[in-house]
Amino acid sequence: MSEVTILRSDRWVDVVAGEVRSPAVLVIEGNQIVSVNPAELPAGATEIDLGDVTLLPGLMDMELNMLIGGPGGPEGLPDPMHGVKDSPVYRTLRGAVNCKTTLMAGFTTVRNLGLMVYTAGFMLDVDLAKAVDQGWFPGPRIIPAGHAITPTGGHLDPTMFQGLAPGIMPQSVEQGIANGVPEVRKAVRYQIKYGVKVIKISASGGIMSFSSAAGAQQYSDEELAAIVDEAHRVGLRVAAHAHGDAGIRACLRAGVDCIEHGSLATDETLALMVEQGTFLVGTCALADHMDVGRIHPAFQKKAAEIFPKARRMMGKAIELGVKVACGSDAPAIPHGTQADELIAMVDRGMTPMQALRSATVTSAELIEREHDLGRLSPGYLADVIAVPGDPSVDIKVTKDVRFVMKDGHVYKND
Numbered sequence: 001m002s003e004v005t006i007l008r009s010d011r012w013v014d015v016v017a018g019e020v021r022s023p024a025v026l027v028i029e030g031n032q033i034v035s036v037n038p039a040e041l042p043a044g045a046t047e048i049d050l051g052d053v054t055l056l057p058g059l060m061d062m063e064l065n066m067l068i069g070g071p072g073g074p075e076g077l078p079d080p081m082h083g084v085k086d087s088p089v090y091r092t093l094r095g096a097v098n099c100k101t102t103l104m105a106g107f108t109t110v111r112n113l114g115l116m117v118y119t120a121g122f123m124l125d126v127d128l129a130k131a132v133d134q135g136w137f138p139g140p141r142i143i144p145a146g147h148a149i150t151p152t153g154g155h156l157d158p159t160m161f162q163g164l165a166p167g168i169m170p171q172s173v174e175q176g177i178a179n180g181v182p183e184v185r186k187a188v189r190y191q192i193k194y195g196v197k198v199i200k201i202s203a204s205g206g207i208m209s210f211s212s213a214a215g216a217q218q219y220s221d222e223e224l225a226a227i228v229d230e231a232h233r234v235g236l237r238v239a240a241h242a243h244g245d246a247g248i249r250a251c252l253r254a255g256v257d258c259i260e261h262g263s264l265a266t267d268e269t270l271a272l273m274v275e276q277g278t279f280l281v282g283t284c285a286l287a288d289h290m291d292v293g294r295i296h297p298a299f300q301k302k303a304a305e306i307f308p309k310a311r312r313m314m315g316k317a318i319e320l321g322v323k324v325a326c327g328s329d330a331p332a333i334p335h336g337t338q339a340d341e342l343i344a345m346v347d348r349g350m351t352p353m354q355a356l357r358s359a360t361v362t363s364a365e366l367i368e369r370e371h372d373l374g375r376l377s378p379g380y381l382a383d384v385i386a387v388p389g390d391p392s393v394d395i396k397v398t399k400d401v402r403f404v405m406k407d408g409h410v411y412k413n414d
Helices: 088-104 124-133 180-193 221-233 245-254 267-276 285-289 297-320 339-347 352-366 395-399
Strands: 004-009 011-014 019-021 024-029 032-036 046-049 054-057 059-064 107-112 141-144 199-202 238-242 258-261 279-281 323-325 384-387 403-406 409-413
Touching (some): 011 024, 059 339, 059 352, 088 403, 088 409, 124 141, 180 221, 221 245, 238 245, 267 297, 285 339, 339 352, 339 395, 352 395
Parallel strands (some): 011 054, 199 238, 279 323
Antiparallel strands (some): 004 024, 403 409
């Protein structure tokens, strides 16, 4: 192919203006968009005419884990004993497959939000990100978090997912198990040392672990403040798993940048998030698609309590104007089905265009890449996907991705 590519289709989505425009002629040089519908086209360029489809910026998933789920087990949720059965090598190979599945679904940028397994201290998601960037296999651009930082017995303590006996799968500060201010500072510094781009913490209980009640606050205010201080001093943002309102409030006091789930947030807390500019990744599709019939009865009970409240919370967050970024929590829903998150957000009250913005410009802002990701504009990276029909009218067409370009390279053209 020529260094210059002309990409044509019948329509394109201007996510900034909130409009679908016709026609679409994108001029791409190398990995960058240089013009949209220019008066003159460059000579000698490679032309790709996609016809009756709509071009979108590559979509983004701000909450997933490439290292679990996917091939070699049941669809969706991982094997319950994966934590002690899968070696780090096997797990990383699984991640490579999940990377391709995610990219082919039209998601060109993701946050891999916290390893929750034994790795002997290695940052598998950092290495996965490097391998994708070097072109070893297809996958989205990965923003890695390394090990999720959690107190002993917290929701993201990996031994809590299976309720393991003492001595099985021992963990360490290097793998994110940290108690007290000195240890949480050390845990953050270790993740930073080995290349993470965001810090993930467990601030409340959760649904899928034998931890405390899903809404219970797990880190003290002092520990949360220390974590945020360490991350912010080197320019990294902090994402907090938090269902309960008390835990969310504690995160807001500490200056956490993004709340994951937020299921039990009160209207007052949501208003405070708007005031502080705190992001929310609501993982709405969990309540619609997670196969709760295959999980432990204790987890089923928590899901039955939390999911209805999470639906109401998200509707209120949308109404109040919280900055909502798109995140699926895959593999809690299967890798490759992340477009279900956009559909779920529309079900909660977003317009289709708002859902598209959540998965593009808002997510780009969350990862501080709004200058080069999330829109089809000159100077932006050539992350482009194509879907049939008009996604501003029918958001469900985002499940039928016909074309994927990332960094100017075509990975899929159906």
